[in-house]
Amino acid sequence: MSDLSRQIDALLPLVTKPSRYLGNEFHVVHKTPEPGMVQWCLLMPEVYEIGMSHWGLKVLYEVLNRRPDALAERSYAPWFDMEAQLRRHQIPLFALESRRPLSAFDFVGFSLQYELTYTNLLNCLDLAGIPLRSEDRREEDPLIIAGGPCVSNPEPLSDFIDLFLIGDGEEAVQILTHAYKLLRGRPRREILRELCKIEGIYVPSMYEASYGPDGLFAGIRPLFPDVPARVRRTFITNLDDAPVPETPVVPLQDIVQNRLTVEVVRGCTQGCRFCQAGYLYRPIRERSIEKLLEIADNGIRKSGWDEVGLVSLSTADYTQLEPLADVMNARFGRDQVAISLPSLRADSFGVGIADRVKETKKTGFTFAPEAGSERLRLAMNKIITDEEFFSAARIAYERGWKLIKMYFMVGPRPRPGTTSRESCASSTACARSDASTAPDDRSTLRSAPSCRRAIPRCSGTASSRSPHCGRRSSS
Ligand code: B12
Ligand code: SF4
Numbered sequence: 202m203s204d205l206s207r208q209i210d211a212l213l214p215l216v217t218k219p220s221r222y223l224g225n226e227f228h229v230v231h232k233t234p235e236p237g238m239v240q241w242c243l244l245m246p247e248v249y250e251i252g253m254s255h256w257g258l259k260v261l262y263e264v265l266n267r268r269p270d271a272l273a274e275r276s277y278a279p280w281f282d283m284e285a286q287l288r289r290h291q292i293p294l295f296a297l298e299s300r301r302p303l304s305a306f307d308f309v310g311f312s313l314q315y316e317l318t319y320t321n322l323l324n325c326l327d328l329a330g331i332p333l334r335s336e337d338r339r340e341e342d343p344l345i346i347a348g349g350p351c352v353s354n355p356e357p358l359s360d361f362i363d364l365f366l367i368g369d370g371e372e373a374v375q376i377l378t379h380a381y382k383l384l385r386g387r388p389r390r391e392i393l394r395e396l397c398k399i400e401g402i403y404v405p406s407m408y409e410a411s412y413g414p415d416g417l418f419a420g421i422r423p424l425f426p427d428v429p430a431r432v433r434r435t436f437i438t439n440l441d442d443a444p445v446p447e448t449p450v451v452p453l454q455d456i457v458q459n460r461l462t463v464e465v466v467r468g469c470t471q472g473c474r475f476c477q478a479g480y481l482y483r484p485i486r487e488r489s490i491e492k493l494l495e496i497a498d499n500g501i502r503k504s505g506w507d508e509v510g511l512v513s514l515s516t517a518d519y520t521q522l523e524p525l526a527d528v529m530n531a532r533f534g535r536d537q538v539a540i541s542l543p544s545l546r547a548d549s550f551g552v553g554i555a556d557r558v559k560e561t562k563k564t565g566f567t568f569a570p571e572a573g574s575e576r577l578r579l580a581m582n583k584i585i586t587d588e589e590f591f592s593a594a595r596i597a598y599e600r601g602w603k604l605i606k607m608y609f610m611v612g613p614r615p616r617p618g619t620t621s622r623e624s625c626a627s628s629t630a631c632a633r634s635d636a637s638t639a640p641d642d643r644s645t646l647r648s649a650p651s652c653r654r655a656i657p658r659c660s661g662t663a664s665s666r667s668p669h670c671g672r673r674s675s676s
Contacts, residue, residue: 224297401435526557
């Protein structure tokens with residue numbers, strides 16, 4: 202056992218939930234670093250419970266660990282108490298599997314799912330003793346790479362990240378690993394100059410930004426002739442052929458999505474105007490029923506979970522949802538394994554889906570009407586009528602669900618013509634959905650609204666000019 206590992210052990214009785222930092226979950230991969238291996242530490246700058254619920258990093262963990270010439274470990278943002286202990290004892294942020302500091306890896310890869318985690322990212326670098334700014338990093342420091350939906354607008358973090366991966370990671374991390382193996386030992390800047398030629402890779406230090414007389418960002422241009430002028434988003438074309446976690450890591454404590462998650466579809470065709478994800482995950486790619494059943498069957502057998510979460514941007518739009526629910530029920534019903542659907546579009550939610558999902562445990566329903574008034578929804582291309590919304594709620598309540606969560610959005614500024622009555626419509630929508638559903642049993646019905654502020658996501662960088670930004674968000 203290393204000194205660092207002993208020091209970490211000594212801290213565990215002093216923090217809440219030491220299980221966040223043990224790194225000995227079921228099916229965790231402990232690979233011995235061999236000379237020449239490309240070593241990745243994958244890091245979600247979020248607390249363990251959130252980070253461990255992310256399907257994307259589980260896939261990359263699997264992809265990299267399958268390779269004999271690579272290894273991948275994990276790290277998450279420590280909770281406040283653990284951070285205080287790490288700082289107090291000057292222990293660097295470490296990877297869970299080997300308890301080596303992040304600085305021991307070739308790549309530290311952050312997944313950026315949400316803009317409010319940016320400060321966590323900086324905090325993690327600071328805790329790891331890695332210089333925050335790319336320009337201050339030394340030859341021996343790891344390459345700091347970021348991926349995930351937020352990097353479609355990389356500029357806000359471009360001073361801190363050495364390279365961004367714009368798009369899907371399954372193939373890109375392998376191309377990067379292979380390229381790095383051949384480049385290792387060369388000066389850092391030369392390595393970055395070579396890596397930026399890989400599709401989907403954006404290396405900010407290879408470009409120069411220019412600003413207009415008003416001080417606003419005007420554009421960027423490559424510093425060298427061999428650096429691509431435009432960065433194209435990379436994406437996999439067939440989800441059935443894409444790798445998935447074969448032996449999912451099963452946590453020793455509760456996490457936010459404490460179930461087997463399976464990605465059903467990547468992309469969404471609905472084109473709601475405010476939705477960045479709806480545009481940047483295009484084109485839509487579906488997994489076949491056979492493949493999904495195979496993943497779920499294998500995952501449930503190996504993990505012991507009693508719930509399969511069908512994850513995607515809009516699972517109710519999966520063209521084979523009803524037949525999929527039928528085969529899943531036939532396969533898992535007798536073992537009391539539930540099927541859960543994440544946030545749904547109310548217009549796609551019908552009796553067929555409700556009946557199929559209720560055959561097993563009654564997992565929750567979440568709808569995302571986003572705006573309380575029909576007029577506002579139409580303005581943002583979220584084409585759900587009030588009637589569809591209330592009918593979806595009614596169907597769910599009639600079939601025995603007692604709680605429906607509803608997501609609403611406010612801001613960043615009201616659309617022209619928005620009335621104060623419309624701004625309040627979300628709360629009345631919930632009240633009306635309660636009242637209009639099962640009048641005989643109102644006391645047991647509950648709708649739980651969740652209201653979040655819309656974050657304007659902008660375009661205008663080398664990467665966002667690439668074809669994935671077919672239409673721009675109006676928010
Ligand atoms: C599971 C999930 C959760 C879980 C787990 C956390 C998480 N972020 O995964 C929970 C329930 C906790 C959650 C919470 C929230 N979520 Co959420 N969540 C999802 C969901 C359904 C799946 C994520 C996923 O695994 N996708 C599939 C993988 C394969 O895609 P991916 O993440 O893009 O990863 C690929 C590439 O981007 C790349 N990649 C990703 N990371 C990295 C890192 C490196 C180093 C590299 C090289 C590559 C790489 O490789 C991967 C494989 O191709 C997505 C919707 C969706 N289908 O994507 C929303 C989504 C990510 N969530 C979203 C939001 C808004 C939230 C919340 C803010 C909700 C709230 N109001 O509280 C919180 C924020 C929590 C947080 N800090 O991330 C938004 C993000 C919007 C955006 N940034 O544009 C999404 C896109 C949903 C949406 N419709 O808009 N979420
Ligand atoms: S809000 Fe939902 S349905 Fe609309 S484009 Fe985004 S993911 Fe698709």
